[in-house]
Amino acid sequence: MIEVDKFMSALFSADAIKGELEATIQQAQTALEGFSENSGDLNELEQVLDYVRQLRGIFQVLEEPGAVSVCDEMNAALNAITDDAESRTRILEAASQTLVILNRFLELITLQQKAVPSVLLPAINSLRVARKAPALGEAHFFEFSFKPGKPPGGKPVRITRETLVRLKKFRHMYQAGLLHLIRGDRTAGAVRYMGLALSRIDQLLGNAPCAPLWWVAAATLEAMVHNDAAMTPARKKLFSQLDRELRSLIQKAPESLKQPSSIALTKEFLYLLTINNSDSLRARQVTRFFQLPTLSYSESTLNEQRQVLFSPGRGVLTSVAEALKEDISAIKDSVDQVARGGAFSAKDLHQRLAKVSDVYVMLGLQSPANVLKIQADKVGRWADNAAPSQEELLKIADVVLYAESALSRLLQGQSQLDQEGDNKAFKAQVHEARVVLIDESENGLALAKRAISAYMDSNGDKLHLSNVIPTLHGVRGALVFLNSEQASSILARTIVFVERELLEKGTLIDSSQLELLADALSSLEFYLEGLLSNNENLDILKLALHSLNNLHV
Structure with a gap:
């Protein structure tokens, strides 16, 4: 009976707190509307600030750091209001939208009891941007200290002119994927292609002082692909920031390669890796090396809470x-x-x-x-x-x-x-057939890559290659049907290389040749994904051609 009484008491207390929060938010909204209509009435503004302080106090008691930060940012934004009409409008709109989000936030903490602090970062950053303060990263609430590093490798890496040439190539690969990601085209494929580029950069840089960031970023993208992580605007900005870091690395080389990587940027990717658990080898190595903590929430939790707040x-x-x-x-x-x-x-x-x-x-x-x-x-x-x-x-x-x-x-x-035309249904069916054809072609290229890797791992057992040539010919036929003559020509050259070097000569190609062959096939995979959105990205094919030219085929 005592336990039931405790439960009922806690339930009543929670309902009472929620009711108090709802009433305070409503009062803040009313006061904010009053100030918006009469911006000369500073009493209305002071009332809004007073209600925000009350909200902060309650959220502090509830131990909701994200909501506390929202109140702090709203207080800072409202105090930054000046006589400039454009700035005032921007801040008032951000404050009004934030109060609406706080109302939804009450539903969230009622349903799930505890909110992930970073779920409120879009609201926090809208207030910061309104007063022209820099936006906070997704790892803002991630309390984790670390020293950048990477496990010692085998041979020390020599930075040569060839290193910079390859870095530029891998940046082009990364940019191609990033462009599709920003446009919203087949984001999973775009992130996979970006991850491939980062994996190559990680291998290339070895144990150079700048390498830890690229090792961590490569592991993070692998984990995000595995978890089908949401590609939010904030994350797209983070990936764009990484591209700028890569550009700086190339422009300022070779000195930049001897400098430690950005701790702030590394922390952002460590946070994303922490909430995107993955069994990939690189992800496990990074997790073990940095001794990443186990959080009480994951990417899926964060996504569910985003849906409640923003969708x-x-x-x-x-x-x-x-x-x-x-x-x-x-x-x-x-x-x-x-x-x-x-x-x-x-x-x-x-x-x-x-x-x-x-x-x-x-x-x-x-x-x-x-x-x-x-x-x-x-x-x-x-x-x-x-x-x-x-x-x-x-x-x-x-x-x-x-x-x-x-x-x-x-x-x-x-x-x-x-779609236009009289027979809409027919065109829809043609599109569905095109989707199936592209998906089958992607699967064929992936199968070929796995088979070639198995051939190398088995010291040249040609049995692993038995289905590679027919599969690649099938993909080439699909490319012809899709009117992708240039891609078909590239694949024909790839087939020649596999037949000549692997099947006829039985050559065990070295790691650099295997990397070039894999890059060519991966570029074709990503090109196919672009075709689904009627986006024939010829720059991707240039990267595939670059790889084949280096294979002398």
Whole structure:
């Protein structure tokens, strides 16, 4: 009975605190609106600051450091308001948005009891940017001290002119992936390609004083790919910052290679590695070397909390889309029933098509919405009980198939293609076939890389290569079908190298040749991923050509 009383007391206390926070946030919002309408009334501003201080005190008691920092930043931003109209508007907008986020934050701590402090960094940084202060990194709340380093390797690395040439090549690879990442094109493939570039840089720099950052960054990207980590705007900025670090490393070489790497940047990547647990060899080595702590949360926890704070509409969107699937199924059943000679009501079908069209407009799927509306208008002109012809039924089926395909892509988080023409469904099916072809080609290239690695590991057992040539020829045929003649030509040269050096001569190529061959195949993989978004990145093919030229094929 005593335990039940304690539980009820704690529950009442939590509800009371939440109610107090909600009331204080509401009062702060009202006072902020009053000051926005009359910026000369400093009493209103002082009221806002007083409510923010009250919120800070409560969050301090609740031991929510992220929310405490939000209050500190809001206090700093509001105190930075000047007579400049543009600056004042910027700060007031940021403060208003932050109070809305704090309201959602209450739901978060009610549902999950403890928030990850860094989940509030977007709100913190919006306030900092509003008052022109530098943004904080994602590792801001990561209390971890370390000394940069890397386990001793084998041979000491000699920095030569060739080292710089290869560094520039690997930077081009990294930039190619980064560009796709920033655009939002196939982000998983982009991060994998960036990770490959960082892996090469790590191997190239060995135990140079500047090397620890690149070792840690390479391990982190491997772990992030493994965990399908979110590529937030803050992380894209971090990867861009790493590119600038690489540019500086190249421009100031060879002296820059003898300097220790950035501790702040290394810490950012160590934090990301800590929350993205991975079994990859490099990730485990970095974790062990730096003795990274085990946190009470992970990337998935952080992502769930982000959804609560910043994507409240996603659940609603999914619910609407799921209901829409039921309406589409009903239309398909109706068409199927008529095709079998069953009862038909043009009025009922018209209403269903019009309703679905309106919902598609709401979801932002304008192209299928237009097609559905045109079809609904046609059906609306039919006599109510007159059975439609077979041709008319097929047109309805085509339209519904196209609309269903667009909805499926929305639910999978993919962008809807803007397709034109009369037969929308046919074009959607062609696109799906193209996707399958590209995915199969990527799998073929990955299989070839694994087989060649197995051949090398087995000291030249050609059995591992038995399927490589047919697989690569299949990929080459797919590239021809995809109208990628240059990529097909590059793959043809790759096939010549494998046939000549590995199958005919039985050569055990050295590590540098294996690296070049792997880079060429990986570049083709990433090129294929770009084709999915109709982005034929010829710079990627230049990198593949560079690798093949160095193989003298």
